[in-house]
Amino acid sequence: MFPVHCQLYFCRLSHEATSELLKNPETRLISCSISATLKAKYPPVPLTDRPQNRHARRWVSIALLSQPAAGSARSRRGPAAWTRAGRGVRAPPDWPQRGARGRCRGGRRREAARRMGTRAGFFEVEILDWKTKEQLCFLDKVEPNATIREIRLMFHKLYPRWYPARQSIKLDPRKSLRDEEILQHLPVGTTATLYFKDLGPQIGWTTVFLIEYTGPLFIYFLFYFRMPFVYGLDERFTSSPHPVVNLACICHSFHYIKRLIETVFVHRFSHGTMPLRNIVKNCLYYWGFAAWLAYYINHPLYTPPSYGKKQINFAVIMFLLCEAGNFSIHVALSDLQKNGSKTRKIPYPTKNPFTWLFFFVSCPNYTYEVGTWISFTIMTQCVPVGLFTLLCFIQMTVWAKDKHCTYLREFKDYPSLRMPIIPFLL
Incomplete structure (x- = not known):
């Protein structure tokens, strides 16, 4: 006669133990209603064909089911005499001994239950x-x-x-x-x-940025040196008489060289790749605008800014401050992901004054980036540069709002004073 609780344990058996159990004549009463289904799905496998590290768990499952009722002849002989029909394989020597009332001594029974729970925890x-x-x-x-x-x-x-x-x-x-x-x-x-x-197909972000930023750097030089196929043979390899043209070339080159340096040594990307199909769209945007700006700034008919040196000097100072701020923010964001950590954290201002913009906006790197192109627009007083600056502001505002919403969603203690990109406004 089986214990009453044996059917409850039967539901917790592993596949290996079930197949062995179905071959035991003592379990015929339990398995009669389900043996056909289980035998078809999990055919019995000989003990010698199985990993030895599952031996104890299999015997735990079988013993809980096939042990005889307390007081029977086999029960009094102990678990060492419990064998499977036709096999002659004895229970492992470390199997817990039974007391007078049929209970395991010590914590062996709890350990057996823990093993079964671990096996069923996948x-x-x-x-x-x-x-x-x-x-x-x-x-x-x-x-x-x-x-x-x-x-x-x-x-x-x-x-x-x-x-x-x-x-x-x-x-x-x-x-x-x-x-x-x-x-x-x-x-x-x-x-x-x-x-x-x-x-x-994917491409790494480092490769993406290197391709995107190297193109504008060399395209601008084609117009600055006035190659023969740009403005015609009469203007080939000539230079502009206006100093602001040379200054604009220096500032434009400095901006993209800084971006290349940041890509290699500063940036840490939370998402390592980008779809390969997007590289064409991104390159058309950066390379196309670089050619459009350079064509008008270096054109032989270009006229300098209306307010002369004052306007130019103000724009240069603003440009350098925004570039320094942009670089400082990128370094501060990179420090949040030291040791390869990809866990998102709240960025806070540091001792660097350029990072104090974190008190007011979530994405000060975009604020400084827009400021850089505004100063370049003031310096050159060129309509294409102004249109490019406007598109940059629109795109970066969208990115800043997305990041700002992500911060608010993930951090309940996120500073309430911060705006996405423009302090107190937007």
């Missing part, structure tokens, strides 16, 4: 296509503390052409998950359903 992850909802893979026995990055790597092993940077793993078809998020902290059960989206 997650199952189902990954579907975000459009068709078709199942792409089913990951079994995923650790509860596995991160989304580790799940990406598991998925990459099954589909090598979709490397981790190309994958977008979503909790629902709209919300993407970050690499550092942990599976057991997500609002899912032990069987998690995730969605996969192919982001297409």
Whole structure:
């Protein structure tokens, strides 16, 4: 006769223990109603074909089910005499001994329960296509503390052409998950359903910035030196009589050289890649505007600013201050991600006075960037430069608002005085 609680334990058995249990004649009464289904799905496997590190767990499961009722002949002989029918394999020597009332001594029983709980604590992850909802893979026995990055790597092993940077793993078809998020902290059960989206071929952000910023640097020189195919043969390799033209070339080159240096030595990117198709759009924007600005500033018919040296000197001072502020903010943001940390933190002002703009705005680097192009517009007094500055302001305002909303959403103690890009206004 079996203990009454044996059927409850049966629901917690592992697949290996279940297949062994079905071969034991003593469990015939329990397994009669489900053996056909389980035998078809989990055929029995000989003990010698299994890893030895699962030996104790398997015997825990079998003993809890197949031990005879207290007081029977086999029960009095102890667990060392419990054998599987037709096998002659005895229980492990470290199996807990039973007392007079059939209870395990010490903490062995609690340890057995802990082992079974650990075995049943794995997650199952189902990954579907975000459009068709078709199942792409089913990951079994995923650790509860596995991160989304580790799940990406598991998925990459099954589909090598979709490397981790190309994958977008979503909790629902709209919300993407970050690499550092942990599976057991997500609002899912032990069987998690995730969605996969192919982001297409990717390119690293460092490479993107190097390509975007190197182009304007060399394109501007083609117009500054007045190559023969630009303004005609009569104006080839001539120079402008206005000093502001030379000063504009110096400032423009300084700006992009600073960006290249920051890309290599300062910037730390939370997202390592960008879709390859976007590089064409970005290069057209930066390279195209650089050619348009340079064409008018270096044109033989260009006229200097209306207020002469005063206007130029004011613009140069403003330009240098904004460049120094922009660089200081980038260094401060980079210090938040030391040691490769990708955890988002609230940026605060430092001892550097240029970072004090953090008291009033969330993205002072964009504020300084817009100030740089405003000063360049004042210096050159050129309409194309003004239009480029306006587009920069619109685009950076959109980026600043997105980051500001992200800060407010993730940090309840975020400073309420801060605005996205313009202090007290916007």
